[in-house]
Amino acid sequence: MRSMYAIYRKELGHYFVSPIAYVVVGLFLVLCGYFFDLYLSDAMRAALEAQMQGAQFGMPSNFDVPSEVMRAFLGVLALFLLFFMPMVTMGVYSDERRRGTMELLMTSPITETQIVLGKFFASLTLFAVMLLPTASYILFMWFKSEPMPPLRVVAAGYLGLLLFGGSLLALGSFLSSLTENPIISAVLTFAAFLLLWALDFGSSAAASTVESVVHYVSVINHYQGFTQGVIDTSALVYYLSFMIFFIFLTVRSVDSMRWRRA
Amino acid sequence: MIEVQDVTKSYGTTTAVDHVTFNVNKGEILGFLGPNGAGKTTTMRILTGFMPATSGTARVSGYDVFKDSLQVRRHIGYLPEAPPLYPDMSVEAYLEFVLRIKDVPSEKHASLVDEALAKTNLGDKRHELIKRLSRGYKQRVGLAQALVHDPDVIILDEPTVGLDPKQIIEVRHLIKALAGTHTIILSTHILPEVSMTCDRVVIINKGKIAAVDTPQNLTSQLRGGQRIRVETKAPEKQLQDVLSHIPGTVRVQVASAGGDGHVAATVESAQGQDVRSQIAAKIIEKGWPLFELHGLALSLEDIFLQLTTDDAAHAQPSN
Numbered sequence: 001m002r003s004m005y006a007i008y009r010k011e012l013g014h015y016f017v018s019p020i021a022y023v024v025v026g027l028f029l030v031l032c033g034y035f036f037d038l039y040l041s042d043a044m045r046a047a048l049e050a051q052m053q054g055a056q057f058g059m060p061s062n063f064d065v066p067s068e069v070m071r072a073f074l075g076v077l078a079l080f081l082l083f084f085m086p087m088v089t090m091g092v093y094s095d096e097r098r099r100g101t102m103e104l105l106m107t108s109p110i111t112e113t114q115i116v117l118g119k120f121f122a123s124l125t126l127f128a129v130m131l132l133p134t135a136s137y138i139l140f141m142w143f144k145s146e147p148m149p150p151l152r153v154v155a156a157g158y159l160g161l162l163l164f165g166g167s168l169l170a171l172g173s174f175l176s177s178l179t180e181n182p183i184i185s186a187v188l189t190f191a192a193f194l195l196l197w198a199l200d201f202g203s204s205a206a207a208s209t210v211e212s213v214v215h216y217v218s219v220i221n222h223y224q225g226f227t228q229g230v231i232d233t234s235a236l237v238y239y240l241s242f243m244i245f246f247i248f249l250t251v252r253s254v255d256s257m258r259w260r261r262a
Numbered sequence: 263m264i265e266v267q268d269v270t271k272s273y274g275t276t277t278a279v280d281h282v283t284f285n286v287n288k289g290e291i292l293g294f295l296g297p298n299g300a301g302k303t304t305t306m307r308i309l310t311g312f313m314p315a316t317s318g319t320a321r322v323s324g325y326d327v328f329k330d331s332l333q334v335r336r337h338i339g340y341l342p343e344a345p346p347l348y349p350d351m352s353v354e355a356y357l358e359f360v361l362r363i364k365d366v367p368s369e370k371h372a373s374l375v376d377e378a379l380a381k382t383n384l385g386d387k388r389h390e391l392i393k394r395l396s397r398g399y400k401q402r403v404g405l406a407q408a409l410v411h412d413p414d415v416i417i418l419d420e421p422t423v424g425l426d427p428k429q430i431i432e433v434r435h436l437i438k439a440l441a442g443t444h445t446i447i448l449s450t451h452i453l454p455e456v457s458m459t460c461d462r463v464v465i466i467n468k469g470k471i472a473a474v475d476t477p478q479n480l481t482s483q484l485r486g487g488q489r490i491r492v493e494t495k496a497p498e499k500q501l502q503d504v505l506s507h508i509p510g511t512v513r514v515q516v517a518s519a520g521g522d523g524h525v526a527a528t529v530e531s532a533q534g535q536d537v538r539s540q541i542a543a544k545i546i547e548k549g550w551p552l553f554e555l556h557g558l559a560l561s562l563e564d565i566f567l568q569l570t571t572d573d574a575a576h577a578q579p580s581n
Contacts, residue, residue, distance in 0.1 A: 006362030010348070017350045104346035104407070107310040108363040109336040258313045 003110040007118025008125075011092075015126050024087050025130045031080055032073075036137045039072040040065075066141050066149035074157040074227040077134070078220060081165050082193045088126060089172030090186035092119055093254070097180045102257060112254045116173070116247055123169045124162075131161060153229035160226025163239035167219055168193060170246035177253040196220075263288040263445040264309065264415060269318035271304050271469075278304040280469035281318070286462075289442045293460030293477070294449035301469040302449040303343060306417050309447070310340045323414050336365060339413035343420055345404025349393035353384055353403055356392060357410050364411040378410035381436060397424045405433065409440065416440065418448040422455060434459050490529045490538055493554035494545055498525055504544055510535035524553065 015021040043065045050063040096102040105115055135158075141149045171192060176185040199218040215221060219242070222235035264286040271279040279301040286292045294302045308315045309322060311331040319326060325333040348356055357375045366374065379385050382402045387395060392403060401424050408416055421437070422430045437459050440446060450456060456463050457477040465472040473480065494501065498516045505514045505527055512530045519526035531537045538555060545552050 003363050003365055006359060009362075010351075010359050013355075014348070014350060099346065099348070100342060100344045101346040101348060103307075103312060103342045104340075104360070105363065107312050107335055107338065107340045108360075109332045109365050110363050111332070 003108070004114040004118040007105075007110070007115055008122045011119050011122035012125055015088075015122070020087070020091070021126060021129075024084055025126075028080060028084050028130055029133055032077065032134050032137075035076045036069075036073055036134075039069050039076075043068045043072070064147065066145045066147060067153060069141070070138075070149055070153050070157060071227045073137070074153075074161065077131075077161060078164055078223055081161075081168055082197060083190070084130075085127075085165065085168040085172055086186045086189035086193065088123055089169055089176050089189060090182040091176065092123065092173045093177035093250075094180055094182040094185045097257070098182075102254075106254075106258065112251045116250045116254060120170060120173060120247055120250075123173065124166055127165045127169065128162070131158065131165075150229060153227070156226045156229045156231050159231065160223050160235075163226075163236070163243075164219065164223045167239050167242040167246075170243040170250070171196075174246045174250040174253060177250050193219075263290075263323060264292075264447070265319075265321045266305070266309070267319045267321075269305070269308060269315045269320055271301075271308060271313070272316050277469050279308070279315070282466070282469070282471055283318075284464055284471065284474055286445055286447060288445055290461045291437065291441045291446045291448065291459055293456040293463045294447060294466060295451070295453070295456055295463055296449075296466040297451065300466045302466060303419055304469075305466070306340070306419055306447065306449060309415075310338055310417055311335045312340075337414045339408035339411065339416045341404045341408040341416075341418045341421055343423075345400055345407070347392045347400060347403060347407075350391065352389050352391055353379070353395075353406075354388050356403065357406060360407050360410055366411050374410055374412065377412075378406040381409065381439075382406040383432065398426055398429050401425055402429070402433075405436070409444070413444065415445045415447070418446065420450055421448055422450070422452065430455075490531065490541065490557050491554065492527045492529065492541055492545070492552070493519055494525055494527075494550045494552055495523050496525055496545075496548065496550040500548075501525055501527055501550075504548065505529055505541065508537055508540045508544060510537045510540070526554075 043063075046068070047063040047065045093102070096105065106112075138149060138154055172185075172189040175188045175192060176182070179185050179188070196217070196219045199214050216238070222232070222238045225232045225235055266282055266284050269279055269282045270277065282301070282305060284292075294305070296302050304313075307313045309320055309327060311327050311334045314328050319328075321327065322334045323337045325337070327334045348359070351359065354375060357378055358371055361371050361374060362368075379388060382405050384399070384402055384406060387399055387403075392400065395403065401421070405418070405421060408418060418437070422433050425433060434455065437446060437448065441461070448459070460477060462474065463477050463480060464474050492505070498518065502514055502516045505511060505516075508529075510531050512532055514527055514529050516525060516527045518524065529537065529541060538557065542552060542555055
């Protein structure tokens with residue numbers, strides 16, 4: 001446990017000492033802010049139009065601005081993650097291998113599982129730090145909007161983001177453990193993310209068994225429910241097993257570095 | 263302290279280490295000498311628990327390196343060929359990190375870091391980022407990393423590479439000072455380093471051990487004048503007889519050397535005995551012309567070349 005924490009601290013320190021964290025978090029937040037503003041003004045315009053139309057035909061408007069904004073915002077955050085997560089994970093193992101520090105870790109009294117989990121939780125922490133400032137937008141809506149943003153959607157949405165992001169991190173770390181070159185690792189990860197995302201296209205009808213399986217495998221699919229405030233058990237199971245599966249594969253991959261010719 | 267028994271490591275069809283057996287006693291400095299690709303690094307990686315052997319057993323401090331790998335790794339300090347450094351860390355933070363992953367209780371950290379910094383003369387670079395250090399300093403940080411947790415066994419893969427002559431001397435002194443309380447294995451391709459620092463030498467070539475001995479024994483042929491070549495003109499049998507009777511000679515080999523009845527004899531004397539003057543006196547006494555008389559000195563280089571090259575031509579000792 002202590003060794004795992006040592007890896008966790010080192011890894012987190014690495015993110016924040018090197019420019020990675022600042023570049024990734026900074027750009028992520030710039031984009032988040034821009035899109036939040038975009039969605040908010042869009043939703044407000046739409047609500048205003050609905051209101052005017054409602055007044056014209058004598059019907060009350062039931063346009064829920066906060067829910068609408070939340071759903072669109074959470075959706076676009078997930079899209080950003082596809083682009084930002086490869087940058088977070090690309091060096092996780094590649095850098096250690098390139099610098100030869102993997103040899104230090106692997107000749108220390110620490111198991112592969114401790115190394116992998118320490119690194120995984122560090123990247124998850126960085127991700128949480130990345131998301132944290134976006135909570136200020138929600139707070140802003142909390143105080144300014146009428147009705148208030150539904151707590152259910154906010155909580156489920158952020159849980160969904162953490163699970164979705166965690167899955168991407170687990171997959172990205174695994175791919176990083178396969179190569180010494182961080183660029184190759186980033187490209188592989190990005191391609192894998194796009195593929196998992198694109199699996200959803202053309203299978204939404206879910207007619208045949210194959211299509212429904214493909215539909216189930218797509219990472220982004222299970223996320224939709226969360227943006228509407230629904231915590232679906234199957235989505236929870238999907239994301240957790242996705243993470244555990246790739247963490248397991250990473251442990252095997254790190255272990256195999258001992259057997260491969262260095 | 264370290265027992266290596268019949269260890270073999272093969273990658274696919276190539277055998278990097280081939281049935282290697284040796285022991286290292288507590289407090290001893292063992293030098294690992296061999297050309298590039300001889301299997302030095304592989305052997306060290308097996309000992310540190312980095313990679314498993316294909317067959318054979320190795321034990322460090324009584325623990326099997328494969329079965330009790332974590333225990334072994336607790337008792338070992340290892341400096342790989344390229345020091346495993348995190349460029350973005352300061353020297354102090356790096357050593358503390360190493361202590362943490364070596365599972366050393368945190369109350370000991372401060373004193374152990376101080377000690378390691380003092381031993382490697384890094385006190386003034388304590389807060390410097392590793393990426394700003396010169397190569398020699400980086401090497402010293404690597405060395406500090408290997409000994410910071412006060413391990414029983416320290417394994418150093420080419421510890422003096424990249425250091426300037428003054429630093430090399432410092433590192434050698436440091437390694438010598440560490441012996442006694444620590445058991446040390448170091449690999450090198452610099453021969454004088456072995457004779458200066460090591461208690462025993464393992465010469466390894468193509469995965470096989472070519473020789474295990476003290477550097478003194480390996481170089482005694484150089485210093486003791488143990489083998490002497492004499493060229494004269496005399497009947498072979500008579501020369502053999504005369505030389506064999508000189509006190510201190512162990513073995514005499516006589517062979518004709520070219521035409522004109524020249525005869526060359528190789529005389530091996532007992533260790534520490536210089537029989538050159540007696541040989542000269544005897545030959546003059548017999549009235550034979552003396553053409554040549556010199557010690558066949560084997561330097562460690564020669565021994566090394568002899569042991570590590572297949573080419574028979576190299577096996578001829580030079581003067």
